Amino acid sequence: MKEGPDISHIAALIGDPARANILTALMDGRALTASELAEEAGVALSTASGHLSKLSDADLLHPRKQGRHKYFQLADAQVAGVLEALMGLAARRGATRVRTGPKDAQMQVARVCYNHLAGQKGVQMYRSMLGRGLLLETGEDVDLTEQGRVFVSDFGIDIKELQGGRARLCRTCLDWSERRNHLAGSLGRALLSRMEHLAWVRRDPSSRAVLITSVGQTAFESAFPVD
Amino acid sequence: MKEGPDISHIAALIGDPARANILTALMDGRALTASELAEEAGVALSTASGHLSKLSDADLLHPRKQGRHKYFQLADAQVAGVLEALMGLAARRGATRVRTGPKDAQMQVARVCYNHLAGQKGVQMYRSMLGRGLLLETGEDVDLTEQGRVFVSDFGIDIKELQGGRARLCRTCLDWSERRNHLAGSLGRALLSRMEHLAWVRRDPSSRAVLITSVGQTAFESAFPVD
DNA sequence: TTCATAGTTCGACCATAGCCGAAGCATTCG
DNA sequence: CGAATGCTTCGGCTATGGTCGAACTATGAA
Incomplete structure (x- = not known):
């Protein structure tokens, strides 16, 4: 004993x-x-x-x-x-789950949170980067791996410039519809901005919704695949 | 809920x-x-x-x-x-265990239980046959697979003859020193008898201990290997 | 500022269930 | 046949801990 x-x-x-x-x-x-x-x-x-x-x-x-x-x-x-x-x-099943989330379908797919991408697409991007070793998750916070720096540079973002500011490069933000993490911080902001510039997405001026263009649809999926 | x-x-x-x-x-x-x-x-x-x-x-x-x-x-x-x-x-360790078993070392290695092999060697034989697909374990009881029948025949045992008697061919018996199953039934008896005949083992006349000969040592290990 | 919402802490209540010893079966041994 | 051993059942004790409502704190909204 x-x-x-x-x-x-x-x-x-x-x-x-x-x-x-x-x-x-x-x-x-x-x-x-x-x-x-x-x-x-x-x-x-x-x-x-x-x-x-x-x-x-x-x-x-x-x-x-x-x-x-x-x-x-x-x-x-x-x-x-x-x-x-x-x-x-x-060996039992049948747990009922709460279905929770915003009413607006488009907002649920993609929207702006402050200045970065949120919603299903935001979570997808985060999870894709994490799963492919581009991001390193450490407890509360998150950081870019060396591989991730290369990826982001190739994407057309100047990391050095981002790190100049006072804001944190990478931060996690809890997505209120998906209830999972997505990427915030100056990198999150830069990624969304870059996607707008590439015409992958367009912001709805009357709401926080983010519309994904047809070219963006394909490009996003190949840039941020999830298994 | x-x-x-x-x-x-x-x-x-x-x-x-x-x-x-x-x-x-x-x-x-x-x-x-x-x-x-x-x-x-x-x-x-x-x-x-x-x-x-x-x-x-x-x-x-x-x-x-x-x-x-x-x-x-x-x-x-x-x-x-x-x-x-x-x-x-x-992530905790340190559970103390009961060490239980017979005092006599030789008895613990191999002994006769009724008429079949018990002790470490009996358990080893059972587990080896089970692991290599020669035996099929079904809840309380156990049976020979087709592969097992071939193996037993090759070992020099006439299965048809064994099945003639009233006794069950295969039965499990709980080994009281190892606290695991070993093989009983008419097949268990036949296997021990055959091993005596092959001079793999010799029964101590004054006790239930079974002595393993040097030739038997090697042969047993190659016939009933365990990983 | 005041109000509303989200969460924590406190006090009191109460049922569940773990615990033991004593008595009762069942099985083996002499 | 007893006697001894191994396990189960029963009765009674006790305490742990789950529960709620109410009061309190913190954050955000009007």
Whole structure:
């Protein structure tokens, strides 16, 4: 006896029905707010808040505050893997998910966030760059790899000039419709600007929507493919 | 809400410290008795018995009665996989294990159980045959594959003759020192008898120990290799 | 500034379930 | 046939922890 007690500790965290609902709701990698998770779990907000603290303390969740919201995400792929394995054992399906997002279809596809690209296309670009080794994700923040610098230069962007300013080159921003990261920072701004210049995209003057041209459609997909 | 509650149910089972101790003690695939598991978990036998029922009801454990003992084993590799994944997350080590087995070293290596081979060598033979597709394991019981029939015939055993008798051709028997299965049944008996005839082994007349000859040592390893 | 929304903390309540010892079966051994 | 061992069931105790509403803090909007 006196063994490592931690497997039981973690399993006990997952073992509460409310917490299990929270975790399964986050299984697809999105980030949800405390209120949404409370509803998902079927408990009061105060109760959910307690659960979310425990899950975060145990490093199963990764919380971030954005404005007056607090978004929660699974801490990493390993956590998702454990949940996956448990689901395999449980062999049950039918978790209902919250479908959340903006009403306007076009805004959901692509829009401007401050001055960089957001929406499905923004997330796609981020994930593509990450998956192909152009970006390095380190906890909260993100950076360009050497390979990424080459790619960006080839794209027609002068990195040295960007780094001159006070703004951070790369930053992550949580996409509020996709609930995933996309790229912000001066590089994010430069990429959108460059795509406008190449006539890949056109900004709708009356909204934040970004329209993708037919030439841009093809070019974007080949520049930022996702598996 | 109203989601599949089962991931929480299973996780809650693993989440109790006593049950987690029981499960980790079984992680290496051995089978242990209720009493041993009670000690391992650090609880009274009555308490452990309740835990073991719950784990068995949820199909995490596979119980078998043998004589007046009741042996418990992890239900399958998937269960072990989930525990493994949880341990990876918990990143803790140091579970102490019960070291159990007969005192006599030679008996532990190889001995006769009824009329078939038991001990390390018996388990090795069983696992080798299973791993190489000669044996088919189906729940409680076991059977020869077509490939296995060829192998056994080549070994000099007349299968048709064995099948004539009332006894079952293949049966599993739980090895009390290794706590794993080995092969019993008329085939198990025939294999031991054949190995005696080939002078691979010699039975100690004063005990149940089986002595392996030097020629047998080599031959056995090449006939029943394990990775 | 004032109001509304999002989240946290606190206090009180209460049910679940883990725990043990004692008694009851079942199986083997002498 | 007892006697001993291994396990299960039962009853009663206790504590852990999940739950909510209400009060409080922080951020953003009007």
